[in-house]
Amino acid sequence: MLTGQINSELEAVVRVWIGGPEGRSIEIEATVDTGFSGSFSLPWKLVSELGLLPQGRMLGTLADGTRNYYPLYRAIILWHGRPQLVYVSAVDSDPLLGMGMLHGSELAMQVVVGGEVYIREMQPS
Numbered sequence: 001m002l003t004g005q006i007n008s009e010l011e012a013v014v015r016v017w018i019g020g021p022e023g024r025s026i027e028i029e030a031t032v033d034t035g036f037s038g039s040f041s042l043p044w045k046l047v048s049e050l051g052l053l054p055q056g057r058m059l060g061t062l063a064d065g066t067r068n069y070y071p072l073y074r075a076i077i078l079w080h081g082r083p084q085l086v087y088v089s090a091v092d093s094d095p096l097l098g099m100g101m102l103h104g105s106e107l108a109m110q111v112v113v114g115g116e117v118y119i120r121e122m123q124p125s
Helices: 043-051
Strands: 002-006 014-019 027-034 042-044 056-059 065-079 084-093 103-111 118-119
Touching: 002 042, 002 056, 014 042, 014 043, 014 118, 027 043, 042 043, 056 084
Parallel strands: 042 084
Antiparallel strands: 002 014, 002 118, 014 027, 014 065, 056 065, 065 084, 103 118
């Protein structure tokens, strides 16, 4: 289970461990973004710090309707206690955890400043 809190801007923020090639890794705070259908995005600085290798690009549409191609990189994310290989998009924003990553999970939030955030793995039915 991943845990976090609601920040002063009423955003759900969780701590996530991310690894790259050559054993580089960091633990970061990522904002849960239910409007982002991808898995994960990182700012360019963290992509560089982790030494992530390019894997292509993807077409994305922002909330304002702007469409653009975003570079994709491969990273390992510790998800529900297990390492998982994911594609990460490089963007000019804070780290975002998207719906693609949340697929198969339950998200619970106490939406008040300091409220708790939980992401649990769903049990197969």
